[in-house]
Amino acid sequence: MFISVLDLFKIGVGPSSSHTMGPMVAAKDFRNRCSKFIASNSSDQPFHVRCTLKGSLAFTGKGHATDRAVILGLNDYTPPELAKEDVNTLVDDLSSRTVIDFEGEDVIFSPVDDIVFDRGEPLPEHPNGMIFQLMNAVGKTVLQETYFSIGGGFITTLAEISQLVAPIKLEVTSSCGYPFENANQMMKMSADSNLSVAMMKRSNELERFGEAELNAGLDAIWEAMHTCTQNGLSADGILPGGLKVQRRAKALYRQLQEKPQQASLNDWLCAYAMAVNEENAAGHMVVTAPTNGAAGVIPAVLYHAVKHEGATHEQVRDFLLVAAAVGGLIKHNSSISGAEVGCQGEVGSASAMAAAGLCAIKGGTTEQIENAAEIALEHHLGMTCDPVGSLVQVPCIERNGFGAIKAYTAASLAIRGDGKHFMSLDNCIAAMKQTGLEMSVKFKETSLGGLAVSITEC
Structure with missing residues (x-):
């Protein structure tokens, strides 16, 4: 795959x-x-x-x-x-x-x-x-x-x-050097080759792109995420669509800057994630990560890693490669579409990808990376996609902040463990797919149920 x-x-x-x-x-x-x-x-x-x-x-x-x-x-x-x-x-x-x-x-x-x-x-x-x-x-x-x-x-x-x-065109397994189709294969190939997830993913990419082209593409992705985050942190006003939702990221960010000693990790992550998703709600530039509705999770975690923890340029590239490796597994074996499986496939997938990427650049082993992704995804299972007013605003903007928080927590838990855990990422992905299949269409991006119909109009 x-x-x-x-x-x-x-x-x-x-x-x-x-x-x-x-x-x-x-x-x-x-x-x-x-x-x-x-x-x-x-x-x-x-x-x-x-x-x-x-x-x-x-x-x-x-x-x-x-x-x-x-x-x-x-x-x-x-x-x-x-x-x-x-x-x-x-x-x-x-x-x-x-x-x-x-x-x-x-x-x-x-x-x-x-x-x-x-x-x-x-x-x-x-x-x-x-x-x-x-x-x-x-x-x-x-x-x-x-x-x-x-x-x-x-x-x-x-x-x-x-x-x-679900929903990828099949390619022959010889199409890349490390064709892992699930997390167990990923871990085995990593152990057999003595290569990290980032190194295997890069090797696969280099069979299709030159190194300069690949690096330029990764850098363009991060530049767009970085720009989008900063744009959201500096914009205010009412979001379009009729709900009259007020942008909050700028005001939150200003509070954190004024009293950084009172700011928590969660505060920073929410400010960054909400900034991106407010830009998305406004119809501005974002990066699908892996979707627009979940576009704030990965940029928030990565922006925090760079701004607060000194992540290097090469670590940014590795983060994106590892996140994409995990995202590919989810897309291949389940779905990243809210209309198919609910928001567990959007914010849940993004959180798993971000957790894996963060764990990798913090020095995590392949087993710890797999564990981080599993922890993050597991705690989004069953999440519905029920946007109020058919707009990607409520609950989507705040939900990205919580997805980023869960990603960071999952990476932290995994990095402190030895990679051994009860539920595998593969089983978690399968559970997400089955949950999505059994979920009522009312909760899969139709705005026919859940929060979308729980508004009292005065």
């Missing part, structure tokens, strides 16, 4: 990797397919494009900016390109148009009428489905594609989804 650290961590924009970034990528892909079709079938003009959102995308798409993502993707934008753009102004402009230029050909598209939120039965393959159609002048569908946004900004088509395993 192999999933690159440069794929797992993606630089993009908020508020959701599965509901914003994934649909944007899908819309752009469909645009490209349409352009090729139109080039050889221009006699069928004028063409008309439509997108139907299904399942969780239909129920929480408005709050997660899925409609905005579709508009941006059809207009040829990608998440990385928008990281430093004024997205609100851009979307306002594009939303006022009823025609899109597809490589010189005008295609009819009215965002109000042609983005359909279908709250009927979801597609059977995955809860985050979307159907794109290109129709000719008489309304006949001449090109259609079904996409699934499978978490972390990854997408797949209907034809491809049967080739996936």
Whole structure:
């Protein structure tokens, strides 16, 4: 099994990797397919494009900016390109148009009428489905594609989804030198090779990238996380969406700076994690880590390690490599999608990844790293994804702070032990998957249950 650290961590924009970034990528892909079709079938003009959102995308798409993502993707934008753009102004402009230029050909598209939120039965393959159609002048569908946004900004088509395993395309085991598919294999390969998790992960990556390219990619990921954290610590105001949630990270950070002797580890971690997720909620630049909804956990733990504990540049790279190794195991054997398994797959996965990375740079053995990840994930099992108002704000922002705290605690517990423990990481991942399968759809990013329906309006 192999999933690159440069794929797992993606630089993009908020508020959701599965509901914003994934649909944007899908819309752009469909645009490209349409352009090729139109080039050889221009006699069928004028063409008309439509997108139907299904399942969780239909129920929480408005709050997660899925409609905005579709508009941006059809207009040829990608998440990385928008990281430093004024997205609100851009979307306002594009939303006022009823025609899109597809490589010189005008295609009819009215965002109000042609983005359909279908709250009927979801597609059977995955809860985050979307159907794109290109129709000719008489309304006949001449090109259609079904996409699934499978978490972390990854997408797949209907034809491809049967080739996936929760939800990764299978690669032959010879595709990398250390093809561990579970934590037990990871520990055995580490013992047999006398290599650390970071060294094995780097070796696997170097079979696909040059060393300079890999290091540049890792550095870009950390730079984006660092920038996002600092942006959140310096911003205030009301978050968009209608809940009128006030940003708190800046005020909290100022209090900690003014009286550092009264500040605890938990205070710092919460300030950093909340700063990132407030940026995500505002639709600004974040890094999927492994998702946008959980984007604050890993940056908070890593930012604290650098700022307060003197973590080096090389340790930052190792942290990201180890975190990605654990994230890949979770993604391969379960899911990082809130729509599939609830928030245990988002913040829970992020906490496990952060715990593993922190344990590694503190000198932990492979067994201690596995233990740290297990401890962090275990104490998120059963966590629902029930965003209030379909927005990635309540309880998501605070939840990232607690995910960071649990990650740090898990790493500390593991590093003080000998790596031996009762519950394995593999068993914990399996438990998360089974819990997600048995969890009601009301608690899996539909805003139909839990906190999302526990608000008393006055």
